[in-house]
Amino acid sequence: MLMQSARPLGELENASEFIPRHIGVDEADEKLMLSVIGESSRRALIDSIVPRSIARSHAMKLPAAVTEAAALAELKAIASRNQVFKSFIGQGYHGTHTPGVILRNVLENPAWYTAYTPYQAEISQGRMEALVNFQTMVCDLTGLPIANASMLDEATAAAEAMTLAKRSVKAKSNVFVVAGDCHPQTIEVVQTRAKPLGIEVVLANSAQEWDAALGGDYFAVLAQYPSTSGRIDDLRADVEKVHAKQAAFIVAADLLAMTLLIPPGEFGADIAVGTTQRFGMPMGAGGPHAAYMACRDEFKRSLPGRLVGVSIDTHGNPAYRLALQTREQHIRREKATSNICTAQVLPAVIASMYAVYHGPQGLKRIAQRVASYTAILAKGLERLGYTPRPGGAFDTLSLHTGEETEQIAARARSEHANLRVYYGEYLCITLDETTTRDDIKLVWSFFAKPGQALPDFAEFEKGIEPLIPTELRRTTDFLTHPVFNTHHSETGMLRYIRALSDKDLALDRSMIPLGSCTMKLNATSEMIPITWREFAFVHPFAPRDQLQGYAELDSQLRAWLCEATGYAGISLQPNAGSQGEYAGLLAIKAFHESKGNGHRNVCLIPSSAHGTNPASAQMVGMRVVVTACDTNGNVDLADLRAKCEEHSANLACVMITYPSTHGVFEMQVKELCALVHKHGGRVYVDGANMNALVGVAAPGEFGGDVSHLNLHKTFCIPHGGGGPGVGPVCVVEDLVPFLPGHKSGGVPDHGVGAVSAAPLGNAAVLPISWMYCRMMGAEGLKQATEIAILSANYISTRLKDHYPTLYASENGHVAHECILDLRPLKETSGVTAEDVAKRLIDYGFHAPTLSFPVAGTLMVEPTESETLDELDRFIGAMIAIREEIRRVERGEWPQDDNPLKHAPHTAAALLKGEWNHAYPRDVGAAVLDERRHAKYWPPVGRVDNVYGDRNLFCACVPMSAYE
Template sequence: MRPLTDLLQTDDFTSRHIGPTGAEQAEMLAELGVSSLDELTETTLPESIRFKGELNVGGPVTEAQALADLKAVASKNKVFRSYIGMGYYGTNVPGVVQRNILENPGWYTAYTPYQAEISQGRLEMLLNFQQTVMDLTGMPVSNASLLDEATAAAEAMTLAKRQVKSKGNVFFVAHDVHPQTLDVIQTRAEYFGYEVVVGDPANDLPEGTFGALVQYPGTYGDLRDLSPIADKVHAVQGAFIVATDLLACALIKPPGEQGADIVIGSTQRFGVPMGFGGPHAAFLACRSEYQRSMPGRVIGVSKDARGKTTLRMAMQTREQHIRREKATSNICTAQALLANMAAAYAVYHGPEGIRMIAQRVQRLTGILERFLVESDIAPLNGTFFDTLTFEGNAAAIRARAEAKGINLRYENSGRISVSLDETTTPADVEDLIEVIAGTRFNSQTGQEFKVLSSYQYKGGDGIPDNLKRTSPYLTHPVFNTHHSESAMLRYLKGLENKDYSLVHGMIPLGSCTMKLNATAEMIPVTWPEFGSLHPFAPADQTEGYAQMLAELEAWLADITGYDAVSLQPNSGAQGEYAGLLTIRKYHESRGEAHRTVCLIPASAHGTNPASAAMLGMQVVVVKTDASGNIDLDDLKAKAEQHSERLGALMITYPSTHGVYEEHVTEVCELIHAHGGQVYLDGANMNAMVGLAKPGLIGSDVSHLNLHKTFAIPHGGGGPGMGPIGVKAHLAPFLPNHDVRPVGESRTGAVSAAPYGSASILPISYLYIRLLGPAGLRKATQVALLNANYIAKKLGGAYPILYTGMNGRVAHECILDIRPLKAATGITEEDIAKRLMDYGFHAPTMSFPVPGTLMIEPTESEPKAELDRFIAAMLGIRREIQEVEDGLLGAEDSPLRHAPHTQEDLVSAEWERAYSRETAAFPTPAQKAWKYWPAVNRVDNVYGDRNFVCSCPPVEEWAAV
């Protein structure tokens, strides 16, 4: 009889997360000439960095136990009806959208759509997002999402400075902009050297203003005519920026019709839960003249090799990689999954549905306003869409509100605001009347006030006639077709079928860690206890979040070897920015504000120099040697040269080229000796968890990509999270938050919400708890095993560009395609596109070295999938050999024509030098199961020359 301990192993999460079985691991280890994972670790990691203890984190526990325990924690949160507003509102997530996008791994496990041929579905939905924003704001161009409204405003500020003729240095913010937006703007403006002035834009606009931001509707509910303000801003040659509400724009005159140059905002109330602050898709729309400088990703229309209309990510979407230290934005990830949800919400409801939702919100607000007036509680704002602000006995009102499970917005000034939303019902309005007025009876008539009968109310509606919208919106057929659930379900499934995600196979992207996003980890995201909380709800209503966040912070601190963690940054690039921000504040506290030189290796990710530049730092590039490592002699020389002004060194470890550099501790000591701090980019933390700790190596701060190492899915290009860990001396300088303080620090906010995208943090929390200390260590070891196995199997066919000690790589390896390109003309792009025919997403192309492919298999891929990928790469190598041997010209090769579509197979003419079977079924595996690219190779040059980022006419899609 089997012992009970063996039987209990059936509930072991570690074996489900890790792809290769024990027997398969033994086979792979033998291939590498070692006998165990520990021996592999010892022969791969330098002795000086190894952590030999045990992590002090929760678990391991079973999935059932982990979910039950977290549910108990979540139950400590109190889900009140929220009328706080400030850019966060209740919303109804359409069930068809929740089940088929938010909860569907076909959508949430996809990668950023850099490979357009296998991303046409999400590209189309992101194009719908852009069209929704353009239509509702009245602007000619929009990006495909930013991180949150506050950071979008900060991005708009730097875009304005880059574009306008004004030589001034003042950025003006209207006094009724959301306070969290002002907080982030002030943080960002400080190191750009901008002066932020707050006041009334109608009267206080100063000379030297290069940009002015207003909120429309204002944070207290007012609606104002924007045109006169726009004229004043333009008169001083500045850019007029408007933060707006898309639902309000269904009824009010859009900013684009009132002179706005840039329009920003959040799409949260388009079917995305509040989630204690995120994730939510922000947007930035602008004038056509600004489009080439617009931050973030933009989806453009192009053509494929057959001339069909296709979609792609437009050229400027990786600005920081092109301009590096000259960039004014470090945006790398976006909020694609949430942008897809918001776009689907617009598609499902259509223009009439959106208009009716907006009218219902506005009508109920008008009914509430009329009763308050009749009760001698006149709102301070005479115009409104969904928000009313008044003065009253805050203590009494708050007591009545909390007794009914209601949250209002209270300010120290005595003002109280109430914001209605899509979820508000007539019964809710009756409760609000009782809470605010203290009675359910009309003060004048003495009769019970019946909200239901008030739909016949004929009074003013809060929107002045000159601010009522008259222009149409969402006129494209995509917004006027899919209104039944059957139609919407089929539309979403059709888009999903055009995409490649982890449900299809391995996504072997180096630097991006496309690992398993376990279903158990994803389940709590849609629990109302996590999803329905306002980020500024009172602390006594968020005790469950507080417990989970504190535990997660402690675990991440232990895993990294740091002393404190901030969960505020809501992307990796935001984490870079926040980490360098703490360093700058630390130096200033010591009277060393002059330490502004930042040393960065030449191989660094483009966001590193961009982040440093955004903090007013002088970027000094450090050479790398022939092995890809930091050139120690050059580092020593530049550290010595800039010793008096040295602020920081930014490094990635393991290095960007996938190797554990042996001199990392020496590097850290050198920087400290010259008075600098070490920022260690945690992008490659998946090769360190349980084996090494950045804080023990010698670094002072790191950001962690939770959407990589800690299992938050990439979502087709976001959400992400980039919390930072710091040593004790930097902890007093972590980001804080004006609206909801998270400590004693005087450092400003870097994100709109105090805990960034809080509702996805349960994913990483469960990942750590399910694996536990031993599981986390083993996951890292198998990530090393899988990468080294691939490197060993492919090394004879493709040169492995860089290796570390004993010829090992870390969690990723780089194949050098340049010799093959020189010999045959076949490029890394040809290989990437041909891999689609074999049923794979391409590895990372031309990063960190042009002409290469960087592969990261992760620990989650089983040996069979690794072998399938190896077979595909060897098959492609044989096809390259045919070109090398002169059997086919490069232009005649299947590599140059890849990917091949179903249309290729059924076309009447076939004049190529290889068979249709070779084109579509290069190995027997494709006959058993075939993934079909939706389009042929996309013409990027055409898309750049003919920049279009709106939905094309239906006739152009007819042939697709």
């Protein structure tokens, strides 16, 4: 027996063990793939694709990669610097209990968090049912007939409601009236959104100012219900005043309170917005949480965000699909009603499951307990000499404490509790689901004078009456659908969650080869920290010295992302890529204004750009001018030069995507940047395709002035079925002063203002990207980029004889994605790109990006995380489908009766007694894989989109529909 020679200790302590776990291709696979492509080495491949003029000349200065265990230990030490106090701050953020069955089986379950946006309806029925539950829950609790499938946060939902009202009402005024007793962060975000649109925000800070404002001209008003200080106003007379002005009444409503209060829809409100955070999502220093928006029926076709509707499939069965606005910003571009292209699906699913789990009686019990504790707290405070401000209360009391304010607040902090200081002389105390009797006694102790006996809780609890005014108490039922009245046992809930996830196709089952969307591995070690109490249970507006762990995490991650992008400064506040775009354009606009060039408002955008680009430009008040692309998909420099000269005096910026939306590294990008700079404009480089750049080229070094990143793409935050996302905005040195700021969080206002509700945005998911960077290091991140490019070129080469790649460089190579041209097939076989997309479902794959950026194509992006076996399985499926198309072309199957036209095939359809198709059942089933890959059976046949839009229905399906 041969003895192995001793290995150096350094090898045994290999700190980069995570890298080969993240990257699916090993050294032998790489050699094989390079031989197929026809390149001698990975270095040679990258040198032939990435223009040498922009290639990085130096490695990123990042800490060396460490093991998963070491990274978790390091992050735990950072997390421990956060102080988890008992929070009585409120302000839209509350302690909550995430039911264990939901925590383990949704929030921590890759079947839910690795799913993609439900654009392919047939493989998204589970998460869309959960979203329809969400919409139904919101409609029932707000009393309004239609709701969307979540918004980014309450503050941005309020800003979107403002613009929805502006385009929907008859009033012509540009004034928006906001009650001063709305949440401060909501007011800030509304003010940020209003300024570039020319909307005047009138803040009414007293009852007198409110009455005066309602007597003037305006197009809409916004009120908080209950108010941020806890008061419950009777808004019914105000609604009548507003409607008399042909204006809209918007209510920011607490959904838990709506189980006990008259809902906005019942007293005539036009739009309701708010957060569902307290329905099972931890505070997480501000996010991610699912906001909501509901509105009257007349506004539904202008409702921003996603809307899940009910249609039928090809067999006549009920089926869910995205309705009306599906990616409407990509279609309408600068005429889009919003730039939102994401939502908060995973938090929305959790909120809906929370409602399913507790049901109407359970939610009402939780609310009644909170309201009763609030009443008891008030009684005790009165006994101690502090009378809460009048106006009723649900969960929040406001007390005038004058000179004692800071002393009492400090006493609370000394006992590891936070009260909210309000206008300097008031203290607000907010209770929630997690409040206990001991917490009430603790709060009393903060107000008791030395030697003063604390009230006796038992003295108040018998017959306690909530402080909700009798005339404002809810009398109508809610959540009456069976789904909210069935799954209340642990077993029932577990099986319901499992049944829904089984209907879906997520990254835990197979490759999701979506071009432009980068569905890469979300490693378990990256996900573990998000539910640590040190990260999850922190209030976003706690004193900053309690958030030192988050501050360190934010600082380190920003520094690493600066290294990756070549920029000087970054804000992590935007909680979606679209919001990052918006923040970046605001920074450019503010820069020009600071130089006395506020007239610079022209934004040049290539015709190939993401639809969010022109939509974002419109939102900041810029004028979009489209520039041409050449036949190879590159920006037409001659046309760009002409447009720059034509608009030189008013040029604000150009927005490009790099590598291009067509999946190619454009060779003249430095010249493009120099041209725009020559005319006084700034260059915005969309970071959607950053997975082709990290470690290879840096936009901040080759001429970009601003970029947003999608941490839910390049830096491993899961897509979560369509959210959460994080969209940091990155800028060069002279734009750093114009990054978004948040006064409510103690961050100085740099002139742009807040773009999301929380100072750190979706802070609770930032540990995911931190872990990824820490475990990969500079070399690992660069290798990931190069393997992503290698994998895309391998697919393009293997499929070129079956589906030509539409755009490529002169040597035939692509970037990290390739566009397969299926347009000729329609002429020869009647088969469309959509038919191929649906047929891929039968083979167990999510379709690539369909008909974007070119109609009739599929855009494929494999990512570095996929193994060679999985790449070959996808290639095998695509070749098999092409052979099926050839059988149609040869006349063996009719153009209207072949496996592609009837895809996807459900098990029920294949098992029917009669089979009247030209192809056999086993062909329809597409059980191709000789490796016996687990067969995925779609739950429904092809969904009828036209029927769904003509018969719009966006709530839980009545049980009779299944009979």
